[in-house]
Amino acid sequence: MADRKASSFSPASFGTIPGWQTDDHLAAFDAFRRSAHHVLTRPYRSGSLGIRFEAFAEAYHQARTLSPSNRSEARTFFERCFVPFHVTPDPGGHGGHRGFVTGFYEPQVEASPVRTGRFTVPLLSRPPDLIDIDDANRPHGMDPYLAFARDTGAGPVEYHDRAAIEQGALTGRGLEIAWLENKVDAFFIHVQGAARLAMTDGRNIRVTYAAKSGQRFTGAGRVLADLGEIPLSEVTMQSIRAWFRSNPGRVDEILWQNRSYIFFREASVDDPELGPVAAAKVPLTPGRSVAVDRLLHTFGTPFFIDAPELTVFEGKPFRRLMIAQDTGSAIVGPARGDLFAGSGHAAGEIAGVVRHQADFYALVPRPLADHFSSITDANR
DSSP states (O other): OOOOOHHHHHEGGGGSSSSTTOOOHHHEEEHHHHHHHHHTTOOOOOOSSSSOOGGGHHHHHHHHHEEEEEEHHHHHHHHHHHHEEOOEEEEETTTTEEEEEEEEEOEEEESSSOOOOOEEEEEEOOOOEEEEEEEOOOTTOOOOOOOOOEEEESSEEEOOOOIIIIIIIIITTOOEEEESSSSHHHOOOOOOOEEEEETTTTTEEEEEEEOOSOOOOOOOOHHHHHHSOOOGGGGOHHHHHHHHOOOOHHHHHHTOOOOOEEEEEEEEOOHHHOOOOOSSSOOOOTTTTOOOOTTOOOOOOOOOOEETTOOOOTOOOOOEEEEEEOOOTTTTTTTTEEEEEEEEEHHHHHHHOEEEEEEEOOOOOOOHHHHHHHHHHHTO
């Protein structure tokens, strides 16, 4: 059987990647350099497809010391330090014989520091009885998917799910960070994992992911499609919101089918041009950070993504160098990505309609390139 690592990559060249020469490599370099500084204190874990973190050492060193002044110099950096490989998608994935991209963003909504008659929907911090769980402390018979559980004092049990929490399971514990006006807004903040909050007391704060109840995520769009309410091909954030506006009495019925519940922590907005600090522990760069399958890929890996039918970002085919700096439970497979569109309403309008086939080119550090090429040839 062919090696999974080798079968996921095939050699490519910069000269044959559509749009490589015309992209803004300087914007991608700035995003890459943020990871280069972060890893000085905390290395990334290598993904199982074999792009080892250690192989980035020289590229990261150069990124920390160089200051390219234009796109051409930034492109030269990437061409000097990396070799492109086309990423083969999993059979039967969203994109068929190609990869698949969606979009995400950081919502921005009004919120109150206290509950009022208008603001009644809380965003909660991590409860003290929520514990991490793995094979070392998982009770016999507990779903092996669960990475979080409730500490009862007599042993871990599955944590309260969304329906239980929204019906009061955690009321009175003082976990509320802020209160929102709209349950649907809160749900999409859960989906995105972060938000900027314009507080009624004049502050601007950010909430970011802290933990989750642990159950599997079930998308509202999939539920509505399965019920015949929205054709699957027409499911977008915008169409889901429109359905909820037309069916306010059924919001809980749909949302509670997603048992997973997200807990947050408060964070500052240090640079309004950047997104939240995500899984790779650096601020996300709008239009340059991509969420990938963390089990397969290594954070910091540059990916050139060619999605010619995707034009919503700037009115022309999406062909950009992106940096792997986040992950998500729905992002599964070697050629599957979630593109960070930015913060606020305009970014949400972009992210909400991104569901496109795409070709992925992983930029493999040069110290690994010969090895990747040889094992790829051997498995053909």
